[in-house]
Amino acid sequence: MFGFSIYLNQPLTNSKQVYIEQMAAQGFQGIFTSLQIPEENSNEYKTYLTSLGSVAQANHLDLMVDISLESLSKAGFSLTNLEQVKAVGVTGLRIDGGIDNQKIAELSQTIRVGLNASTITEEDVRELQNYQADFNKIEAWHNYYPRPETGISAEFFSQKNAWLKQLGLKTVAFVPGDENLRQPLFEGLPTLEDHRRVTPLAGALDLFQMQTDSVYIGDEGLSQRAREQFLMYQEEQKILLFAEEVQSGYEQWVIRSHVNRKDVARDVFRSEQARLWGIKHIKAENCVKRVRGSITMDNQNYGRYLGELQIAKRDLAADKKVNVIGKICHDDLPLLQHLNSAQEIEIRKNKKRIEE
Structure with a gap:
């Protein structure tokens, strides 16, 4: 209550x-x-x-x-x-x-x-x-x-x-x-x-x-x-998260509902349905350090993982196979620890940024 x-x-x-x-x-x-x-x-x-x-x-x-x-x-x-x-x-x-x-x-x-x-x-x-x-x-x-x-x-x-x-x-x-x-x-x-x-x-x-x-x-x-x-x-x-700095061309995959996989990863939230979207090609770009809250998508260098969308729950190193395509806003980072097995989330654009 x-x-x-x-x-x-x-x-x-x-x-x-x-x-x-x-x-x-x-x-x-x-x-x-x-x-x-x-x-x-x-x-x-x-x-x-x-x-x-x-x-x-x-x-x-x-x-x-x-x-x-x-x-x-x-x-x-x-x-x-x-x-x-x-x-x-x-x-x-x-x-x-x-x-x-x-x-x-x-x-x-x-x-x-x-x-x-x-x-x-x-x-x-x-x-x-x-x-x-x-x-x-x-x-x-x-x-x-x-x-x-x-x-x-x-x-x-x-x-x-x-x-x-x-x-x-x-x-x-x-x-x-x-x-x-x-x-x-x-x-x-x-x-x-x-x-x-x-x-x-x-x-x-x-x-x-x-x-x-x-x-x-x-x-x-x-x-x-x-x-x-x-x-x-x-x-x-559902846990509502607000995102910012979502790169052009990726919003359709980010700004929507996602479900965490039942086998919860230690380091990342893994969108269960992302690899079912049938994405055929994602070039490698912005393969930078994945700070906590980074929203990422696996690029063509990751083979069968192509198109997997993740949210970093901790700081992770840069990976040439992973594009950083946005980030969860700072205020919502404490919610990442509550992304448990099969937890459904919704990502929206950060309201503060929209209002500005």
Whole structure:
């Protein structure tokens, strides 16, 4: 499952509402927001949350709200009146502090509860069990980290998720957006430090490989380009890549769908259907070093491999039998590690280059 974030620092503008509607239409299923961001004005939280909840309900979206006991009270809500909270469209509470396990267990009987994945302990789990918490409504939500160099490591994340999975808990984590990065640092909101500058879909696929059930966009913005990548992956399980510098005469073979061979090569993506195109002649040209992301086609010097189309997953030496005919744009290079057995991809021209 994919979700995204909307914050309560201002009234719900028309542009934000349109963004929410677009994200819902493109397969995103949940919104995350917070009542405890110090640089924002909590005086208007109740009004803003009510507006956000209304739009979430209209678009059939879950709404998870990050709270502490103090921040919830400041916003004019109370844990003793959950019906009031649920009435504005809130479907879950992510508990960050100030609420004991007995109360959390009680909350889980009537609303989805997100616990801090980084701080939950075995003792917490035993207490929740003793208080008869409904573990079907409890999830483990990792933090995001606005400050560079403070995001957690992939090793720690994997270890933590493995333990949470043993407990039967669903896990949720964040990747940064690529537009409208959140103030005041504007450095992205990833769970893993490795993802701070990574294309959002690549970060999300990394998290799924590490036993993450749901991935949310931490920042408020996803570019149209990124949304197209998420939409294609959700609807068709295809990975959308953007290419640039495709040489004239080769576009018909590059800008299209491809399927990776089932026997995955270590060094390259091999288009399964390329040699079925019946290409009769390709002269040797631009036989240069194949840097990571290079799109190549085997020329007439390669005999029966003539016409095979590949994408280099690592830097490779020049080969007089292989023409370099284009390259995957830099932002999409992290997606190459997810080109697994029989993975279908679609290559399009790089949007940024087209717009320029």
